[in-house]
Amino acid sequence: MDLALVQTALELGLICSLTVLALFLSYTMLNVCDLSTDGCFTLGAAVGAVVAISGHPFLAIAAAMGAGVCSGFITALLQTKMGVDSLLAGIIVNTGLYSINIAVMSGSSLLNMNQTDTVFTMVRDALEGTPLAGQYRLVVAAVAVALVVAFLSLFLNTRLGLAIRATGNNPDMVRSSSINPAFTTVVGLCVANAFTGLSGCLLAQSQRSADVNIGTGMVTIALASLLIGGTVLGRGGIFTRACGVVLGSFIFRLVYTIALRFDMPAFMLKLVSSIIVVLAISGPYLKSRWPMIRRRLTYRSTAGKGGGEQC
Amino acid sequence: MLTLSHISKTFNPGTVNEKRALTDLSLHLEPGSFVTIIGSNGAGKSTLFNAIAGSFFVDSGSILVDGQDVTFMPEYKRAKQMGRLFQDPMRGSAPGMTIEENLALAAGSGGWFSHMTGGDRARFRDQLALLGMGLEDRMKQPVGLLSGGQRQALTLLMATMHPPKLLLLDEHTAALDPGTAEKVLNITKDVVAQHHITTLMVTHNMKNALELGDRTLMMDGGRIVLDVQGEERKGMTVSDLLERFRAGAGKELDNDRILLSE
Numbered sequence: 001m002d003l004a005l006v007q008t009a010l011e012l013g014l015i016c017s018l019t020v021l022a023l024f025l026s027y028t029m030l031n032v033c034d035l036s037t038d039g040c041f042t043l044g045a046a047v048g049a050v051v052a053i054s055g056h057p058f059l060a061i062a063a064a065m066g067a068g069v070c071s072g073f074i075t076a077l078l079q080t081k082m083g084v085d086s087l088l089a090g091i092i093v094n095t096g097l098y099s100i101n102i103a104v105m106s107g108s109s110l111l112n113m114n115q116t117d118t119v120f121t122m123v124r125d126a127l128e129g130t131p132l133a134g135q136y137r138l139v140v141a142a143v144a145v146a147l148v149v150a151f152l153s154l155f156l157n158t159r160l161g162l163a164i165r166a167t168g169n170n171p172d173m174v175r176s177s178s179i180n181p182a183f184t185t186v187v188g189l190c191v192a193n194a195f196t197g198l199s200g201c202l203l204a205q206s207q208r209s210a211d212v213n214i215g216t217g218m219v220t221i222a223l224a225s226l227l228i229g230g231t232v233l234g235r236g237g238i239f240t241r242a243c244g245v246v247l248g249s250f251i252f253r254l255v256y257t258i259a260l261r262f263d264m265p266a267f268m269l270k271l272v273s274s275i276i277v278v279l280a281i282s283g284p285y286l287k288s289r290w291p292m293i294r295r296r297l298t299y300r301s302t303a304g305k306g307g308g309e310q311c
Numbered sequence: 312m313l314t315l316s317h318i319s320k321t322f323n324p325g326t327v328n329e330k331r332a333l334t335d336l337s338l339h340l341e342p343g344s345f346v347t348i349i350g351s352n353g354a355g356k357s358t359l360f361n362a363i364a365g366s367f368f369v370d371s372g373s374i375l376v377d378g379q380d381v382t383f384m385p386e387y388k389r390a391k392q393m394g395r396l397f398q399d400p401m402r403g404s405a406p407g408m409t410i411e412e413n414l415a416l417a418a419g420s421g422g423w424f425s426h427m428t429g430g431d432r433a434r435f436r437d438q439l440a441l442l443g444m445g446l447e448d449r450m451k452q453p454v455g456l457l458s459g460g461q462r463q464a465l466t467l468l469m470a471t472m473h474p475p476k477l478l479l480l481d482e483h484t485a486a487l488d489p490g491t492a493e494k495v496l497n498i499t500k501d502v503v504a505q506h507h508i509t510t511l512m513v514t515h516n517m518k519n520a521l522e523l524g525d526r527t528l529m530m531d532g533g534r535i536v537l538d539v540q541g542e543e544r545k546g547m548t549v550s551d552l553l554e555r556f557r558a559g560a561g562k563e564l565d566n567d568r569i570l571l572s573e
Contacts, residue, residue: 154426157426157427158423158424158425158426159415159416159419159421159422159423159424159425160423160424162408162412162415162416163416165405165407165408165412166405166408166413166416168407169405169406169407169408170402170404170405170406172402172403173402173403173404173405173413173416174387174416175386175387175390176387176390176394176395176403176469176470177390177416177417177419177469178387178388178390178391178419179387179416179419180385180387181387
């Protein structure tokens with residue numbers, strides 16, 4: 001296998017692992033399946049692209065994260081204060097974001113950044129002549145991931161972070177610690193969606209274009225990576241688990257890249273991610289049911305031999 | 312410390328399932344008193360606790376804690392002044408988090424962005440050691456690995472870490488085996504006595520109801536039908552209590568879990 005493929009997988013894996021880390025916070029910690037992830041990812045890409053095209057590549061990152069916070073805030077508000085079911089809240093926001101994303105891109109569904117200075121081109125120019133020159137994409141992605149992992153492992157051990165984790169684990173207990181679970185849900189979703197926005201912004205800048213479908217299926221891909229990461233490094237402290245999540249994202253991309261080498265068409269990515277999510281979630285469930293299923297099957301076959309139909 | 316004035320609560324009003332759970336109930340507790348509550352199934356004991364803790368707002372009447380009107384204060388804000396333990400030992404702690412993380416959250420010292428310090432850990436360790444369950448050596452383990460009794464003892468520690476003004480114990484030993492139940496009950500007595508916490512305890516153990524604390528209430532049909540304290544309560548036996556209940560409620564005490572003796 002050639003090295004360029006591994007490098008592409010690593011770059012994509014790292015950039016998308018920011019979304020996986022977002023789901024690590026919202027899905028694993030807060031126990032909210034945030035289905036607005038797709039739209040929020042695109043929002044980050046669109047806002048980031050618009051700001052970068054106007055000549056501020058670094059401000060683009062802050063803007064994309066800020067847009068993510070707003071999106072997360074609305075999703076959280078719908079489910080904590082307005083009686084909308086949490087899955088439905090995500091779907092509603094996701095649908096609404098489609099229009100907003102096109103509006104952000106001034107009515108077009110595609111923004112081109114070929115002539116634009118991005119974070120990546122700036123780092124490329126800065127690294128010119130150093131041994132890392134060819135890996136500028138990797139450098140940017142790795143720095144972003146390292147910062148987010150460091151932030152998460154500090155944040156989730158603060159009092160606020162503990163409260164967010166407890167909200168997903170036992171909301172009764174949060175209330176009895178005089179903390180409003182609605183508040184922790186809002187904070188958790190805002191932070192998570194900031195990372196999703198960042199992830200979208202970086203992907204758009206690295207591929208030098210943002211289109212309205214850039215985030216489609218991202219939530220499933222991220223969930224697949226998250227669950228793979230959980231199998232690899234699911235135990236231990238927050239830092240270990242966050243590293244496992246990043247590793248999961250990389251493994252997912254690597255497997256996918258290898259599959260592409262074996263002539264799997266590129267459009268199969270989303271089916272593959274769906275299947276991985278199904279396997280990862282229902283695998284343990286079916287495994288625990290297996291002894292009972294087997295007993296029932298053997299019972300049926302022996303009862304059949306003994307004569308007489310069993311209902 | 313706690314004053315309930317004429318509180319009422321009806322569930323599903325206007326439907327066939329309408330249930331008057333609390334009917335014009337009034338109660339006043341002196342600071343430092345320890346009150347035990349017994350009653351039939353569906354007498355409104357847990358509803359009373361839910362009303363005091365703020366799980367719902369009452370339809371009428373008012374609730375004062377230490378002179379402050381908390382009638383419409385949300386549950387999580389009331390929790391600053393109240394500790395509460397449920398019958399289910401799983402309800403009070405987060406299973407996916409470690410013992411020290413649970414304690415840190417309950418301790419609630421410092422700001423939102425404060426981290427657990429070595430001093431906090433040392434303090435938690437000392438407090439866990441007082442439980443005599445060996446939990447002080449398992450502080451990095453997830454709470455999900457503990458037994459029911461251990462979790463209930465931990466919850467008690469969490470609820471009383473900052474001594475609350477009011478402690479609500481809702482049959483908190485009922486789901487434990489007799490040995491563990493006694494242990495948790497002893498810890499409860501110690502903690503309550505040490506901090507002079509005003510305590511309300513629902514129990515199904517008639518003997519405990521008379522032995523523990525300084526006042527006993529019996530509930531039926533959303534009302535307090537019997538309230539004994541002082542000299543009258545001292546010489547009372549379980550059968551006296553049942554006799555008084557029959558006189559007060561006009562029927563036999565009917566509770567499928569009740570323990571008449573040991």
